[in-house]
Amino acid sequence: MQVLRTANELRRWSRSARVAGGATIGLVPTMGALHAGHASLMRAARAACTHVAVSLFVNPTQFGINEDFTRYPRAFEADCALAEAEGADVLFAPAVEELYPNGTNSTFVEVPGLSERLDGASRPGHFRGVTTVVTKLFAVAEPDRAYFGQKDAAQVAVLRRMIADLNLATEIVACPIVRDADGLALSSRNAYLTKADRTHALILSRTIRHVEFIVKEGERRASMLLAVARAALAVEPEVRVDYIALVDWATLEPVDMAVPGTLFAVAALVGDTRLIDNTVLS
Amino acid sequence: MQVLRTANELRRWSRSARVAGGATIGLVPTMGALHAGHASLMRAARAACTHVAVSLFVNPTQFGINEDFTRYPRAFEADCALAEAEGADVLFAPAVEELYPNGTNSTFVEVPGLSERLDGASRPGHFRGVTTVVTKLFAVAEPDRAYFGQKDAAQVAVLRRMIADLNLATEIVACPIVRDADGLALSSRNAYLTKADRTHALILSRTIRHVEFIVKEGERRASMLLAVARAALAVEPEVRVDYIALVDWATLEPVDMAVPGTLFAVAALVGDTRLIDNTVLS
Numbered sequence: 001m002q003v004l005r006t007a008n009e010l011r012r013w014s015r016s017a018r019v020a021g022g023a024t025i026g027l028v029p030t031m032g033a034l035h036a037g038h039a040s041l042m043r044a045a046r047a048a049c050t051h052v053a054v055s056l057f058v059n060p061t062q063f064g065i066n067e068d069f070t071r072y073p074r075a076f077e078a079d080c081a082l083a084e085a086e087g088a089d090v091l092f093a094p095a096v097e098e099l100y101p102n103g104t105n106s107t108f109v110e111v112p113g114l115s116e117r118l119d120g121a122s123r124p125g126h127f128r129g130v131t132t133v134v135t136k137l138f139a140v141a142e143p144d145r146a147y148f149g150q151k152d153a154a155q156v157a158v159l160r161r162m163i164a165d166l167n168l169a170t171e172i173v174a175c176p177i178v179r180d181a182d183g184l185a186l187s188s189r190n191a192y193l194t195k196a197d198r199t200h201a202l203i204l205s206r207t208i209r210h211v212e213f214i215v216k217e218g219e220r221r222a223s224m225l226l227a228v229a230r231a232a233l234a235v236e237p238e239v240r241v242d243y244i245a246l247v248d249w250a251t252l253e254p255v256d257m258a259v260p261g262t263l264f265a266v267a268a269l270v271g272d273t274r275l276i277d278n279t280v281l282s
Numbered sequence: 283m284q285v286l287r288t289a290n291e292l293r294r295w296s297r298s299a300r301v302a303g304g305a306t307i308g309l310v311p312t313m314g315a316l317h318a319g320h321a322s323l324m325r326a327a328r329a330a331c332t333h334v335a336v337s338l339f340v341n342p343t344q345f346g347i348n349e350d351f352t353r354y355p356r357a358f359e360a361d362c363a364l365a366e367a368e369g370a371d372v373l374f375a376p377a378v379e380e381l382y383p384n385g386t387n388s389t390f391v392e393v394p395g396l397s398e399r400l401d402g403a404s405r406p407g408h409f410r411g412v413t414t415v416v417t418k419l420f421a422v423a424e425p426d427r428a429y430f431g432q433k434d435a436a437q438v439a440v441l442r443r444m445i446a447d448l449n450l451a452t453e454i455v456a457c458p459i460v461r462d463a464d465g466l467a468l469s470s471r472n473a474y475l476t477k478a479d480r481t482h483a484l485i486l487s488r489t490i491r492h493v494e495f496i497v498k499e500g501e502r503r504a505s506m507l508l509a510v511a512r513a514a515l516a517v518e519p520e521v522r523v524d525y526i527a528l529v530d531w532a533t534l535e536p537v538d539m540a541v542p543g544t545l546f547a548v549a550a551l552v553g554d555t556r557l558i559d560n561t562v563l564s
Contacts, residue, residue: 007449011451018300019303021301099449100447101446101447102443102446102447105394106393106394106443106447107391107392107393107394107413107443107444107447107448108391108392108394109389109390109391109392109417109448110389110390110391110392111388111389112387112388112389112390131389132448135391135417135448136448136449139448139449139450139451140449140451142424142451161384161388161389162389164383164384165382165383165384165388165389166389166391166414166417166418166421167289167381167418167421167422168421169293169421169422169424
């Protein structure tokens with residue numbers, strides 16, 4: 001596995017891959033601190049693409065002023081080992097100055113509407129940072145497919161909309177949430193949790209499972225599902241709910257009735273750590 | 283010359299060109315109503331690229347609410363003939379719905395700062411529309427080079443900045459202003475001018491030549507050059523000045539002294555028609 005530091009190297013790699021003909025280029029954009037969720041994205045890319053690039057970039061523009069950009073976990077050596085083990089061909093790990101040569105207040109890509117919903121409502125500017133950096137990564141890697149975790153379900157919706165609106169050539173593949181044995185959705189931010197936090201945090205996945213269960217039992221009214229979820233989360237007063245949402249996964253607009261494909265999503269603060277979890281209902 | 287109506291057709295054309303190897307793809311983005319200025323862009327593209335696409339799209343998002351989107355001149359048959367005569371391989375002429383399937387208030391690309399200077403100051407939102415549609419055209423045509431007229435000098439600066447910021451793979455080639463025999467810079471909007479307007483409009487190019495002359499004579503102070511230009515334009519009271527600017531062409535920021543490469547630019551209303559003209563000083 002080659003480690004590339006500059007945008008030009010990554011573009012050269014991608015373009016040489018195309019010259020041979022028949023290449024399918026997969027990109028797995030990450031912020032590093034890789035875990036089994038990221039590994040599953042790489043495995044999906046490896047299975048479907050002839051060429052796989054993993055990017056590792058803690059993108060400053062998607063963090064709010066008071067968020068955890070500086071303390072976000074970084075683990076370059078371990079990340080390299082994991083990406084190599086999962087068969088990545090290249091690891092793209094640029095410096096901030098490489099992707100933002102004119103500073104971070106430069107050109108940006110904005111998806112009005114969608115980017116202010118769910119996490120966008122709680123984290124102003126977050127999705128603008130995401131859409132901007134993903135546009136840049138796509139411009140450089142020129143991937144056919146890009147792999148993202150369904151855990152960031154709103155991000156997937158925003159990126160799909162951006163791709164359609166800007167006529168980009170990349171398809172988003174959303175991969176299932178990977179969970180620890182106790183049900184907690186994997187996240188690099190789980191590293192922030194104290195032992196007590198972690199116990200409290202389990203109410204998120206329990207609530208998800210509970211909502212899935214009552215939908216399977218036949219309850220599809222949003223008012224009921226949201227009330228049940230609110231009550232379930234209230235069992236754990238240490239967990240401060242940010243949002244509980246039942247929305248169309250493409251538009252992120254609230255729905256009155258859950259149908260197959262509807263997104264049920266929660267976000268909450270556990271201690272100082274903001275966690276999210278969701279399920280796409282059947 | 284093939285006429286293509288969909289983004290997918292244009293991307294297929296561009297990608298097949300690449301498969302052969304050694305392709306250099308040139309794009310000439312236009313709003314149609316083609317004139318000798320556009321022809322010079324196509325000729326430059328034809329001379330430097332193996333494959334040349336001309337796009338013809340009156341982009342609604344770069345027009346203000348009270349601007350001339352609906353009455354902007356359209357001349358599809360003549361445009362086809364000109365592009366074909368200049369050796370374009372394909373003409374891309376999409377419907378508005380093809381490039382804005384989700385409506386015109388969808389994802390946009392913004393270059394803060396630069397996009398509010400010169401024409402951006404007088405035409406709020408104009409450059410946001412330009413950067414958005416050009417991002418889309420680049421995403422579809424995947425050109426190595428894109429050809430624009432230096433007449434829209436601020437547009438060239440905004441696009442170059444956007445390309446650098448978003449790590450896009452396309453290089454902007456700015457081609458010299460083409461003028462009528464009387465000195466008037468060619469523009470599709472010249473069709474709006476009455477005979478009297480047209481006579482008044484000549485003061486723009488005369489002022490440009492006058493400023494070039496006194497720079498050549500040794501005067502480089504911005505204060506003097508701008509005062510001289512203001513006085514020259516005042517000779518024609520029918521011409522209402524929008525801006526007179528002496529700026530760095532990359533940043534569009536005012537300079538105190540003209541140096542080789544400094545942009546001197548004017549914009550003015552002649553009758554109901556907004557005209558622009560400029561020169562890059564030596």
